[in-house]
Amino acid sequence: MALQTLPVLNNFTVRTALRPRLAFAPRNRAPRGDVLVVVFLRGAADTLNMVVPHGEDAYYALRPTLGIPRPDDTRAKAELRAADLDGFFGFHPAMKPLLEVWQSRQLALIHACGAPDESRSHFKAMELMERGVESERGPATGWIGRHLATLDTGNSSPLRAIGVGQLPQRSLSGSVPVSALRSIADFHLNGDPRALAQIRAALDTIYSGDDPFSVLGQDTLSIIDILQKMDPLASAPSGSRFPDSEFGLALKQVAMLVKAEVGLEVAAIDLGGWDTHFAQGASEGQMANLMHDLSSGLTAFHADLQDHMDHVTTVTMSEFGRRAAENGSFGTDHGHGSMMMVMGGHVDGGKVHGSWPGLDRGQLVGPGDLAVSTDYRDVLSEILLKRLNNPALEDIFPDYRASMKNITF
């Protein structure tokens, strides 16, 4: 074992997963495009109850207790019915806050969307999706990490990409170090000016190396400085009400960073709790609460960044969908096809994209799951190419040839 006897302060770092920043020069240079916000719904969201195919009889046959009543089903109270979107699909009642964005045509839905993986394992599916790979043999870095590494936007901000929360997401991993940030207000060192000067001197010296871990430390120090200088008035929420939740807090931080123009290009946010095997609820309940957090958060984010929507694209995704039929415990088991949402000023919105595979017996796949008709990589590739100016799609999604679905322009 080649560990040194005399430790230097950064002795272990060269062999870490991080590689030196820009160890290879990105092949592409382009001006910065949109800020991309990626919201991952962890646990496999039941998107069939989020964007309800109320035009399908099979949906109601498969979900006798969990089905969301049709928009015109007068046997159900009006507030418990789906809100019609296009005569066939409708929003779950808890998704209604997003109707406003839908009507402004800045929200597109892609149903029956997902990955080819059929393991129905959360962990395998999430890993493959975050790495953006076809199989485990693909590169270990994340798809966002490879996006950052393959495109030189001339932006050297340590806030070029962030993972919102305590742990940066797997999708961000790669040669560009990415920091986690939960709350701008908490992102500082504590102490009086005298103590702070000493702490800062110590950290500056200790993290002065050019190895990747030291660079990460230097980035953290720069972020502290940037956030301290941020104009609190310019970045304050414009009266829009973010939900009082971790997700609301996360979106609010991202909105502040966008407005403060600190060089943010990509933010990854998680919203967990979607693994609803038991008592997920129909129009109300456990999953409805989560959807409310999601929809009111995105709506507030959209409103808060109204003047910036021209250059902000938000996408939601989940590792897979859930079984078309409800299970015996008022929940749903692991399925296949899911649904993605894309929100922004350059989105062909107010429209459900993709072809609908249907829920009839012959149309379901595996143990009774919605088929996948649009690969999630098609949606992401289009955003990366058209909105973030990165043509290196074959590096970002190796072994995959994306087809453009004209969801963005």
Added chain:
Amino acid sequence: MTLSRRDFLRLSGLVAASTALASCAPANRALAPLKSVPWTPLPASDFLALNRMTFGPRPEERLRLAEIGLAGWIEEQLAYDSIEDGGTAFRLRNLGTLGMSASDLADVSDQIFDNADRGKVPVELRQGTLLRQVYSRRQLFEVLVEFWSDHFNITTAKGDCYFLKTVDDREVIRSHALGSFRDLVWASAHSPAMLVYLDNQVNHKGAPNENYARELMELHTLSVRGGYTQQDVMELARCLTGWTVKEHFWRGQFTFDAQTHDTGVKSVLGLDIPNEGQAEAERVLELLTGHSDAATFVATKLARRFISDSPPDELISRAAQTLLRSKGDLRSVLRVILLDGLAFAEPKYKRPVNFIASALRMLNAETDGSEAVQDYLLRMGQTAFGWPTPDGYPDRAEPWQGNLLPRWQFAFSLMRNEIPNAEVNLQDLLEISGARTLTESIDQIASLLLGSPLDPAARDELIQTVQAAGADEAETMDVVTAGLLASPAFQWR
């Protein structure tokens, strides 16, 4: 940051008036401070070995290793029952819920404030967990407890797990952490907390719920690479129908409910299973725990925890063979992994618990493991029993990097003694070390925290910059010590 109990009392004006406070004072107040012993620089391989087998070595552990050698140290720790650990028991004595039965725990949670205080039981469990990690002399055992708590992850945030996890922690994880893998899986499958966490209590005849059946194969035994199919998941779920948890007077006890059990014939992994009630899933448990895919999976995870994020294949296969041959004996597997594997060790990034516990242990801090320290764990992303999904906290380095700031905040706050209920007495340590000058003191502390003193040039540069920023000698000592805790080197073990 949340208010500590002490802050809260102070704000309420209760501190001066309350003599009763003494009785709820942290256990450590009643103890004579843990006395440290002098330490000497260690060969890097010994420091690394101790760092893998403990939550950060104390000087006594360094001394013991020097006395009896690596193999002796491992044997002593494997026979954890014979290690005297009364001090830890004393520190835990006020955490009454740790030893309670499920029904008593339910009562405790429901009596206080009319159903409202669901915090007491999980708070005590978290506090007890950290106290054991920091103070127990059975360090290897505690490392294994943490390992299995991830492997059989349960969050206290799900349903009745807020009190059932305390029973699971005691009767599943702590009872079998260094016992047999077969017994661990068996106990976990019969554990009410696990059945609630993975929805098996609602897995009924004609209305199966696949959640537990899938994770039992994917995460607890065979792994996602094991050769099971969706059909096997559905069949195992049928075997597990009726495995549930009692309610009312017997709340929180395991039961097999024949009424909701699917009596049809099943087939799991090619094994035909006749109608025999509870014994059906138990047959599958025997099959799964003795399966070579399970042995490989567990061997891989143990090697990853102790040796390297990418452990050598040969070590994994040797450990897996041992697990199979010994019918799941975890001590035998650990001997292989530690004695054969440590030579192949690669740097492991300290997860938050390891970072905090090692700082507290190495600096001989006094703590009761309560809110203020727990709050740092939360902000670093590793609160005990707080990981929502059944895969447990990640073990590899990468997910944990990129969140340095809370570690720095902890390091500097700790050395300024600003963290309520976590006190470091650097002067005591320096006296024990016999250091006379600032330079000697820093060499001693570096040797304590990093195994051996810093390169003199790096040390002198650090002293100079801190003093140029206005630090006097005492401040320099505190800031440099905190700087060592905050340094890249201390983030790896």
